[in-house]
Amino acid sequence: MYFSALSALPRETVFFVQYIGQQQLVKTITLAFTGASGMPYGMRLLECLLQSGQRVHLVYSMAAQIVARQEMDMVLPNRPPDAERMLAERLGTFSGELHVFGRDDWYAPMASGSNPGDAMVICPCTMGTLAKVASGISDDLIARAADVMLKERRTLILAPREMPFSVIHLENMLTLARAGAVIMPPNPGFYYQPGSVQDMVDFVVARILDHLGVANTLLPRWGEKP
Numbered sequence: 001m002y003f004s005a006l007s008a009l010p011r012e013t014v015f016f017v018q019y020i021g022q023q024q025l026v027k028t029i030t031l032a033f034t035g036a037s038g039m040p041y042g043m044r045l046l047e048c049l050l051q052s053g054q055r056v057h058l059v060y061s062m063a064a065q066i067v068a069r070q071e072m073d074m075v076l077p078n079r080p081p082d083a084e085r086m087l088a089e090r091l092g093t094f095s096g097e098l099h100v101f102g103r104d105d106w107y108a109p110m111a112s113g114s115n116p117g118d119a120m121v122i123c124p125c126t127m128g129t130l131a132k133v134a135s136g137i138s139d140d141l142i143a144r145a146a147d148v149m150l151k152e153r154r155t156l157i158l159a160p161r162e163m164p165f166s167v168i169h170l171e172n173m174l175t176l177a178r179a180g181a182v183i184m185p186p187n188p189g190f191y192y193q194p195g196s197v198q199d200m201v202d203f204v205v206a207r208i209l210d211h212l213g214v215a216n217t218l219l220p221r222w223g224e225k226p
């Protein structure tokens, strides 16, 4: 029915309808928080993914729990069921699905190449986790899931935060970019004249969502009238 209706339309319209359809498919996205500064980016990304109806598999490091408390007065629980409850209360209504996994849960879907999901984002990403992923050291679920994304040629985005970067950090980023990862340091631009910290956070999150193929209107598009 759908295809016969489409076949009557001009080719460009069919491509457009298919493109919009692809953009709106529910994606399974692994989101990892690690202990770099920038937890508001990670939390806003989580919120936007869930509000746009995506399925999010969340995992976080022990250092991320410390940074979350430091930067957002937020206690990320040790037990996944407690974390799911806390985050659902904090984020309010959303149409997506949230599943939280322990960092040693080797039975989690993203631990295996047979069930990697569509994409993974490590945001914020520490230099430590970056180094582990660049070296293939899969000693926790975050590093293992990232390793799986690379070997399965799926989208892996890292938002590394440090200042300045050492040669070791830069070489690790180059290694990862060569292996197919997308390095997206959380560097908000100022050309939209941000009026708040929230605007700056949204700048970074919008670019990550774009790379995930998740429709969003967080930022005006360059060259378009607001």
Ligand SMILES: Cc1cc2nc3c(=O)[nH]c(=O)nc-3n(C[C@H](O)[C@H](O)[C@H](O)COP(=O)(O)O)c2cc1C
Pocket (backbone or CB within 6 Å): 033, 034, 035, 036, 037, 061, 062, 063, 064, 066, 067, 070, 125, 126, 127, 128, 129, 130, 161, 162
């Ligand atoms: C408040 C705070 C901020 C930190 N900021 C950074 C940072 O921006 N980048 C970084 O690489 N490490 C940062 N660290 C250090 C990491 O948390 C630490 O190296 C940790 O071992 C990383 O572990 P993980 O990669 O498993 O999260 C920070 C630590 C704290 C407590």
